[in-house]
Amino acid sequence: MWNQVIEVVSSEFAGITDVSEITRVLTRLLLAALLGGALGYEREHKGKAAGLRTHMLVAMGAALLILAPGLGGLQIADMSRVIQGVVTGIGFLGAGAIIKRQSEKQVEGLTTAAGIWMTAAIGVACGLGRESTAVLATVLTLLILAALPRVEPSAEREGRKDPE
Numbered sequence: 001m002w003n004q005v006i007e008v009v010s011s012e013f014a015g016i017t018d019v020s021e022i023t024r025v026l027t028r029l030l031l032a033a034l035l036g037g038a039l040g041y042e043r044e045h046k047g048k049a050a051g052l053r054t055h056m057l058v059a060m061g062a063a064l065l066i067l068a069p070g071l072g073g074l075q076i077a078d079m080s081r082v083i084q085g086v087v088t089g090i091g092f093l094g095a096g097a098i099i100k101r102q103s104e105k106q107v108e109g110l111t112t113a114a115g116i117w118m119t120a121a122i123g124v125a126c127g128l129g130r131e132s133t134a135v136l137a138t139v140l141t142l143l144i145l146a147a148l149p150r151v152e153p154s155a156e157r158e159g160r161k162d163p164e
Helices: 002-012 019-045 052-071 076-095 110-127 131-161
Strands: none
Touching: 019 052, 019 110, 019 131, 052 076, 052 110, 076 110, 110 131
């Protein structure tokens, strides 16, 4: 009986068969966590609710949701349904970050929601093995989050001067 139990347990952990596959999976998951962490650190540094851990988990979760079906033999053409599920699920998570106050102009959390959505997309890119694309998207996202807040206040001030 114990031999059967040991055999079943060891067969359950035999999904990754060689060192190159273990390295590939580990690289993709770690990169997703690091890139998500970079975005999360930026958000946490600005005092936003979704920070380092949230972004790391979203990116790594998205990467895993792409990796696991691929390791299970799902063809890349069929992967679009998995990606659609990730995008939909993250949409619900992002919607929870958005808070509408009393007036239409008092909406908070849109950038956080968009950041969570972008973090999931970066995780998907990592899961698909598109590491360069994921890194480039992270750099561009960090530039947007860092540079645009400096431009937006001046644009808003100019907008207030215009009579409508």
